[in-house]
Amino acid sequence: MSNRDFLRQTLAGTLPARRHGESAGFVWRWLDEGVMELSPSGRAQAAVVLSAGVHGNETAPVELLADLLDELLSGRRRLAVRLLVVLGNPAALRAGRRYLVNDMNRMFGQKGIADFTPSGETARSLVLSQHLLGFFAVDDGLPRWHLDLHTAIRGSLHPRFALRPFRARGYAPSLLSWLEAAALDALVTHRAQGATFTHFSSESVDAMSATLELGKALPFGANDLVQFSAVSRALAALIGGLPLPVRDGPPLKRYRVSQQITRNSEDFALLIPADTLNFTEFQRGEPLAREHGREYRVEQAREWILFPNPSVALGLRAGLMLVEAPEEAG
Ligand SMILES: [Zn+2]
Incomplete structure (x- = not known):
């Protein structure tokens, strides 16, 4: 696994020749199409799920995760957390479409797939839910994170923003600190139960969850990854156990639905x-x-x-x- 193999093979729909291995300071396991788990040999500081491509036309965050993974696998970056990397909807990524039959990010959690005609997307949302539950089934007492990376279809007066799922239990301050460090412009808090991937992780395993909208969707290769550098640095700090970058710019604007x-x-x-x-x-x-x-x-x-x-x-x-x-x- 190197040089964007994970992304390349996910896009090609092929199985890797090796499905597990050891790298600089961690072991990796290819669990499923677009799903990879990395476990550090030392003590982990957190358990983190990073997902992208739940919408298949939102390619920039997929490239961002592929780069991060390459840096880990090549030993250029140290891993300090248990990490699950998820490319959400490989079939839609291959087609360059948001979804093929139905929007997968409306299928998670309690409401689930009941309202949808069975499709590749209903099946995939169940597969991803199982992997997420499996990843967090280990009760290691570690802080739990889930960041789901997206880009928006339309232009936005706040180019980069986060959505926090509704939580009756309230929110951990460390998620807010991370969102601030990632130089996001705004934070939106939901006031009702939803059926997104991050609602599911927040509700089912009590993760600190947020959906990140990181700019406008463009095709593979056309993305200017420089505009994602602050988020990329904050992600690297989270998974490397490093101090968070210092926020540069105006304070995070806060909204609720x-x-x-x-x-x-x-x-x-x-x-x-x-x-x-x-x-x-x-x-x-x-x-x-x-x-x-x-x-x-x-x-x-x-x-x-x-x-x-x-x-x-x-x-x-x-x-x-x-x-x-x-x-x-x-
Ligand atoms: Zn999206």
Whole structure:
């Protein structure tokens, strides 16, 4: 395993000749297509899952993880944590598409796959859930992390941001410190149960979980990885047991979800321009969307929009509205 073999073989859909081995200070095991576990020979400081490519057209974070893995395997970087690297949806990565049948990042956790027609994606979401549970089944008392790396489809007034799943139990401060060190521009906290990969890890194994949106999606090879350097450094610090980089830039902006816009009816129409940027501000009373028997309007004095998308399947999220939450603890 070297020189992006893990990525190359995952994209080719081939099995590696060797499925386990020893490298500089750790052993690695290829567990499944796009799933690799690394265990340090010394005492681990944390157990960390890093995933990317849950959406197959979001390639920059996949390249970022492949580079990180290469640095570990070539001995250029030291490993101080138990690490599970996951390339989420290899079939969609090969096709360069967000998904083939249904959005896999709506299939995890309690709600699960019940609402979806069986497909490669429903099967894959179960496989990934099992690997994640298996990885954390070892009760070693280590801090548990799961960072799921994405890029957004549309432009964003905050280019790099994180989403934290809803947690009745509250949040560990170390996740916030890491997000700040990674030079992210904003943090959005969910207020309701979801079906994303990070909701699942937060809920099922009590991991410090966040979905990271790291800029705009481009095809393989067209990504300018320089814009990801701060995140890359913060990831390297996390898995290398090194001090976090010092944040450079304005403080992290904090939001929480105020309302979800759901497409429940065939006549659903978004009433804002299709190219509205993420984190565009709206004033109380402005109409946002309309469908049979229901209209969505801005409810608070000011709300900011995230992920507006009228063409989602029925019953799924067509957008989120946010309010500022600067004072929120944790
Ligand atoms: Zn995504």
